[in-house]
Amino acid sequence: MLGEVIKLIKRSDLIVEVLDAREPSLTRSKKIEDISIKNGKKILLILNKGDLVPLWVLKAWKDYFKEEENIESVYMSATSHLGTKLLRDTMKSILKGDKGIVVFVGYPKSGKSSIINALKGKHSAQTSAHPLEYGYTKSLQLFKIDKKIYAWDTPGVIPPDGDELEKIIRGSNVDLLEDPVKPALILINRIIEFSKESLIHVYKVDFSNPYELLEKIAIKRGWFYKSTKEPNIDMAAKAIIRDYHEGKIAYYTLPPSLYRDD
Structure with missing residues (x-):
């Protein structure tokens, strides 16, 4: 499963890692982030389930990621449909108006599927299937987020690890x-x-x-x-x-x- 996520990372321009806003540190995958950086990919963190956390805490985490690690982040609640436009605008900003493919990665239960469904909405359109390289049999769908931004229509599920x-x-x-x-x-x-x-x-x-x-x-x-x-x-x-x-x-x-x- 991790190998499939890495293949998606290599084929994408922006890596969007979905975290649980209650436990941002424990729901980050430094392994995936390191792989992304080594492959020259930009990273955006999403503090999902933001409706479970006070606004001042979300802002504190956003400031921390920017000031301490120089990583952009947004907070949102996919199930409540809060912050979807901000996420879309932030991805456009990071890609600086260029064409790009986004992959959403994260641990199970982080809300990746809900975020993808929220982004799809009426703004997205399905495109043709794009099989990955030799040895990967499943085909994946890209969907349109913006005029120039596409995302893989599959969550990059990171297997739960750690203690x-x-x-x-x-x-x-x-x-x-x-x-x-x-x-x-x-x-x-x-x-x-x-x-x-x-x-x-x-x-x-x-x-x-x-x-x-x-x-x-x-x-x-x-x-x-x-x-x-x-x-x-x-x-x-x-x-x-x-x-x-x-x-x-x-x-x-x-x-x-x-x-x-x-």
Whole structure:
């Protein structure tokens, strides 16, 4: 899968990496960015799911990327159709009015497909299929974003990598987890680090530790193991991970520049 993404990068002029606005640092792929830079490609970052984060935090991340790394970024919410015009205008600006092909890359659940669908809208038009080089059997479609800008009509999905927390945040399929409880507890601890209230708001229960939260969710929803009649925390763990991916849990992290003692 990663090899397919790299092939798309090499055939494109602008690499648009879709991040989760709640966790911009953990949803970046430095590997993909390094490959893009080595191939002389321009990079644009999208802070998607921006409706889950305060505006001042989005602006802080945008300033951080520009001032610390000289990378352009935009914030938007694809599902709410907010920021689509800004994204289109920014891509035009980066390409400086030249013709160009864009590829959207990002981890699963980042919202790439929603962004592509939002950009398509009434402004886009499908073009002919363009097969990739020898050894790649699938054909891909380009669609028109602007008079001079085209994009691949397929998400460049980066396989979830990293440690256990990163894999969950980067969109690992919850149904493929042998033990969903452990990563769910790690995710809950991560959210508590920034906003325990967000979990209380979503699940309407108070709790003293992550395990208790899973138990209370299971009890509230009537989920119990048939054999022991104990709260089914496996189902509760999967529910929390799914809710996170679906944008039901709102919280935010800050750019490193705001943590430094200047």
